[in-house]
Amino acid sequence: xxxxxxxxxxxxxxxxxxxxxxxxxxxxxxxxxxxxxxxxxxxxxxxxxxxxxxxxxxxxxxxxxxxxxxxxxxxxxxxxxxxxxxxxxxxxxxxxxxxxxxxxxxxxxxxxxxxxxxxxxxxxxxxxxxxxxxxxxxxxxxxxxxxxxxxxxxxxxxxxxxxxxxxxxxxxxxxxxxxxxxxxxxxxxxxxxxxxxxxxxxxxxxxxxxxxxxxxxxxxxxxxxxxxxxxxxxxxxxxxxxxxxxxxxxxxxxxxxxxxxxxxxxxxxxxxxxxxxxxxxxxxxxxxxxxxxxxxxxxxxxxxxxxxxxxxxxxxxxxxxxxxxxxxxxxxxxxxxxxxxxxxxxxxxxxxxxxxxxxx
Amino acid sequence: xxxxxxxxxxxxxxxxxxxxxxxxxxxxxxxxxxxxxxxxxxxxxxxxxxxxxxxxxxxxxxxxxxxxxxxxxxxxxxxxxxxxxxxxxxxxxxxxxxxxxxxxxxxxxxxxxxxxxxxxxxxxxxxxxxxxxxxxxxxxxxxxxxxxxxxxxxxxxxxxxxxxxxxxxxxxxxxxxxxxxxxxxxxxxxxxxxxxxxxxxxxxxxxxxxxxxxxxxxxxxxxxxxxxxxxxxxxxxxxxxxxxxxxxxxxxxxxxxxxxxxxxxxxxxxxxxxxxxxxxxxxxxxxxxxxxxxxxxxxxxxxxxxxxxxxxxxxxxxxxxxxxxxxxxxxxxxxxxxxxxxxxxxxxxxxxxxxxxxxxxxxxxxxxxxxxxxxxxxxxxxxxxxxxxxxxxxxxxxxxxxxxxxxxxxxxxxxxxxxxxxxxxxxxxxxxxxxxxxxxxxxxxxxxxxxxxxxxxxxxxxxxxxxxxxxxxxxxxxxxxxxxxxxxxxxxxxxxxxxxxxxxxxxxxxxxxxxxxxxxxxxxxxxxxxxxxxx
Numbered sequence: 001x002x003x004x005x006x007x008x009x010x011x012x013x014x015x016x017x018x019x020x021x022x023x024x025x026x027x028x029x030x031x032x033x034x035x036x037x038x039x040x041x042x043x044x045x046x047x048x049x050x051x052x053x054x055x056x057x058x059x060x061x062x063x064x065x066x067x068x069x070x071x072x073x074x075x076x077x078x079x080x081x082x083x084x085x086x087x088x089x090x091x092x093x094x095x096x097x098x099x100x101x102x103x104x105x106x107x108x109x110x111x112x113x114x115x116x117x118x119x120x121x122x123x124x125x126x127x128x129x130x131x132x133x134x135x136x137x138x139x140x141x142x143x144x145x146x147x148x149x150x151x152x153x154x155x156x157x158x159x160x161x162x163x164x165x166x167x168x169x170x171x172x173x174x175x176x177x178x179x180x181x182x183x184x185x186x187x188x189x190x191x192x193x194x195x196x197x198x199x200x201x202x203x204x205x206x207x208x209x210x211x212x213x214x215x216x217x218x219x220x221x222x223x224x225x226x227x228x229x230x231x232x233x234x235x236x237x238x239x240x241x242x243x244x245x246x247x248x249x250x251x252x253x254x255x256x257x258x259x260x261x262x263x264x265x266x267x268x269x270x271x272x273x274x275x276x277x278x279x280x281x282x283x284x285x286x287x288x289x290x291x292x293x294x295x296x297x298x299x300x301x302x303x304x305x306x307x308x309x310x311x312x313x314x315x316x317x318x319x320x321x322x323x324x325x326x327x328x329x330x331x332x333x334x335x336x337x338x339x340x341x342x343x344x345x346x347x348x349x350x351x352x353x354x355x356x357x358x359x360x
Numbered sequence: 361x362x363x364x365x366x367x368x369x370x371x372x373x374x375x376x377x378x379x380x381x382x383x384x385x386x387x388x389x390x391x392x393x394x395x396x397x398x399x400x401x402x403x404x405x406x407x408x409x410x411x412x413x414x415x416x417x418x419x420x421x422x423x424x425x426x427x428x429x430x431x432x433x434x435x436x437x438x439x440x441x442x443x444x445x446x447x448x449x450x451x452x453x454x455x456x457x458x459x460x461x462x463x464x465x466x467x468x469x470x471x472x473x474x475x476x477x478x479x480x481x482x483x484x485x486x487x488x489x490x491x492x493x494x495x496x497x498x499x500x501x502x503x504x505x506x507x508x509x510x511x512x513x514x515x516x517x518x519x520x521x522x523x524x525x526x527x528x529x530x531x532x533x534x535x536x537x538x539x540x541x542x543x544x545x546x547x548x549x550x551x552x553x554x555x556x557x558x559x560x561x562x563x564x565x566x567x568x569x570x571x572x573x574x575x576x577x578x579x580x581x582x583x584x585x586x587x588x589x590x591x592x593x594x595x596x597x598x599x600x601x602x603x604x605x606x607x608x609x610x611x612x613x614x615x616x617x618x619x620x621x622x623x624x625x626x627x628x629x630x631x632x633x634x635x636x637x638x639x640x641x642x643x644x645x646x647x648x649x650x651x652x653x654x655x656x657x658x659x660x661x662x663x664x665x666x667x668x669x670x671x672x673x674x675x676x677x678x679x680x681x682x683x684x685x686x687x688x689x690x691x692x693x694x695x696x697x698x699x700x701x702x703x704x705x706x707x708x709x710x711x712x713x714x715x716x717x718x719x720x721x722x723x724x725x726x727x728x729x730x731x732x733x734x735x736x737x738x739x740x741x742x743x744x745x746x747x748x749x750x751x752x753x754x755x756x757x758x759x760x761x762x763x764x765x766x767x768x769x770x771x772x773x774x775x776x777x778x779x780x781x782x783x784x785x786x787x788x789x790x791x792x793x794x795x796x797x798x799x800x801x802x803x804x805x806x807x808x809x810x811x812x813x814x815x816x817x818x819x820x821x822x823x824x825x826x827x828x829x830x831x832x833x834x835x836x837x838x839x840x841x842x843x844x845x846x847x848x849x850x851x852x853x854x855x856x857x858x859x860x861x862x863x864x865x866x867x868x869x870x871x872x873x874x875x876x877x878x879x880x881x882x883x884x885x886x887x888x889x890x891x892x893x894x895x
Contacts, residue, residue: 010783226726226731229726231688232720233712234708
């Protein structure tokens with residue numbers, strides 16, 4: 001009798017990590033295979049990807065620039081996940097934050113030590129405002145937040161484009177579809193990497209502490225694990241859902257503010273670059289732990305950065321999405337497979353056992 | 361009943377000498393990391409018998425049945441079917457071999473009709489499966505096996521008893537010759553139980569066999585032919601039911617003599633019943649979202665040092681009463697007084713801080729967060745006070761120490777405090793919840809069905825918790841559907857009917873008949889009760 005597989009209820013972190021590493025390697029191997037089949041030299045491409053991501057200073061700077069918004073949007077989706085809510089609208093809140101920040105940056109002249117915090121505050125307020133209605137609807141009327149937050153993304157994206165080519169359009173230099181360059185910028189600390197990067201890192205670490213080591217974090221964990229038990233313990237679940245969703249909106253908006261004030265320096269359509277949606281990917285990979293957002297965002301940033309490099313080699317941008325999807329798909333499979341362990345079925349005798357002598 | 365069995369037409373059929381058992385287990389062993397679930401279990405099930413499997417929670421009954429039905433593979437021993445060695449790699453193999461199991465938690469699709477559920481995943485389901493064909497086939501099966509079901513009904517609309525019939529019929533339709541029932545009567549009314557037993561006897565009369573897992577000794581003695589008792593994973597004996605008594609079985613099952621003391625007796629030095637009530641309801645009325653009154657004009661007083669039992673058929677306001685008393689549900693009318701002053705309305709955290717503990721009716725759904733570990737679950741009531749909750753923080757190591765204390769007090773063996781609590785058995789979960797609530801219950805403990813689903817040993821433990829708390833001067837409310845338990849433990853018994861507190865009677869002088877009448881909504885005969893809920 002052959003062995004068979006049995007599903008275990010819990011998986012050790014080391015075991016899961018091992019399977020995930022295997023999944024990423026498999027996904028990359030499949031990608032390599034397809035690249036080779038389409039007539040490209042995988043070794044050359046791999047060399048190029050490594051050199052332009054982790055293998056050079058420019059690559060590392062780019063990686064950090066990708067990492068900054070991903071850390072924040074990933075954290076934004078992760079914190080809501082802890083209370084059992086899916087914020088699919090990080091993309092929209094990202095735009096709202098960028099709009100709020102740009103409004104202050106463009107129309108409020110002043111020294112940057114004053115204007116930058118004001119931009120951040122205005123951006124965060126706009127992001128919170130963007131999620132306020134879905135949050136209220138979810139907390140007090142049970143309206144599914146996935147739909148409401150998702151649909152508002154398109155509104156925010158179009159509003160950004162409208163502002164960039166309409167009322168806030170840069171008429172001085174005649175730039176195609178953006179506002180003028182913002183007079184203030186987040187100072188750089190290392191090449192093109194600005195202060196947003198360490199701040200985002202610090203925020204993620206603070207959130208990790210907040211969600212696991214504070215009373216508020218405990219209430220959210222219970223509320224997310226079993227809402228009924230939370231009510232039984234007198235935890236104000238609705239207020240917590242509202243609070244967490246506002247926090248989430250604020251985080252995604254801060255990512256938008258960093259992007260507009262630190263990297264792009266102007267408001268333009270498509271600014272969010274799908275960072276909000278990639279935040280969902282990061283959150284799925286992080287499995288509800290804010291600390292896990294760090295490696296998950298790093299992996300995502302690496303894939304995005306590698307994608308840019310591949311595009312210079314005549315691969316379409318859709319290929320990047322396909323690779324992302326493949327990695328996620330493989331990790332989802334690995335997470336499930338990690339539960340299974342082989343067990344051997346002892347071979348049993350096929351000879352008639354006791355009592356069979358009487359059989360006709 | 362038992363002595364009549366052999367004169368009934370559905371008595372066990374005569375079995376030819378030398379007929380092999382339908383199922384024979386030889387030295388079955390099953391180990392989990394750190395736990396011996398089954399050790400050297402041998403058992404045989406003859407055709408035409410109802411074989412009861414008794415054992416405390418965690419004695420290894422479920423594991424053994426999971427081995428028999430192919431969910432687990434044994435680590436040692438043999439499964440012999442009709443005289444031939446078998447090994448089941450998957451549950452489908454066991455089903456094909458004629459072994460069918462009806463689980464305690466039904467595995468039906470609630471949104472499907474009865475006919476669809478019966479035909480789901482069945483080889484013999486016709487390719488063109490119109491609703492009409494399926495319903496006709498279901499009706500035929502229902503007639504053939506004597507389990508009446510409504511083929512076109514949606515499963516979600518059925519009562520637990522009806523759902524169970526569907527589940528059994530589904531198993532029988534797949535030509536099961538050995539039917540395994542896990543706690544089948546736990547969800548049934550007495551009338552439904554009688555119907556089930558009648559059908560099981562008919563099934564036996566055709567030369568089939570039944571394995572019945574149960575905690576209820578009286579039922580086991582009523583229905584079974586032989587009884588096997590598991591204790592700590594081993595089969596400690598198989599007995600002919602005719603030779604057994606309930607007390608004898610209980611002793612073997614627990615492995616020690618159960619002392620059935622009058623639990624109303626106070627230990628020396630116990631707190632007397634307080635003269636002023638600690639918690640009172642005055643004309644308490646609740647309405648559900650549809651405006652229906654679920655609790656009507658209930659007035660009662662809870663005194664420290666006394667146990668108030670609440671009797672009644674489930675669904676007559678017990679849930680609402682426990683939720684009102686623990687601050688989970690606001691009142692539509694009336695007052696709730698804590699130490700004579702108006703209690704904060706519908707604030708369970710404030711009630712907990714005031715020393716009111718609550719063992720909820722459905723511990724997994726409302727008392728625990730199943731996916732979280734033992735530590736987080738044990739901190740649920742004390743996370744907001746020192747030493748765990750200082751300055752808005754959550755001190756995990758302090759929570760771990762609290763969890764350790766509770767686990768030790770509950771005498772529960774756990775592998776590790778980081779284990780998700782859903783991996784513990786129901787009995788252990790209940791002990792932990794009880795201990796957690798007792799810790800905060802400095803004034804009142806509201807316990808809703810604390811012994812539901814537990815075995816005799818665990819029930820005795822939980823009831824002992826309650827009487828100890830009473831002796832410390834805490835007011836205890838015990839909601840139960842087991843009248844014997846109420847009569848043994850409670851000092852006064854209140855009876856709920858349609859949300860109304862029919863009467864509160866002295867348990868020492870109460871008799872089953874009076875309570876039965878009150879539960880049915882009829883006023884008690886004068887003299888044995890104070891009327892009108894003037895507690």
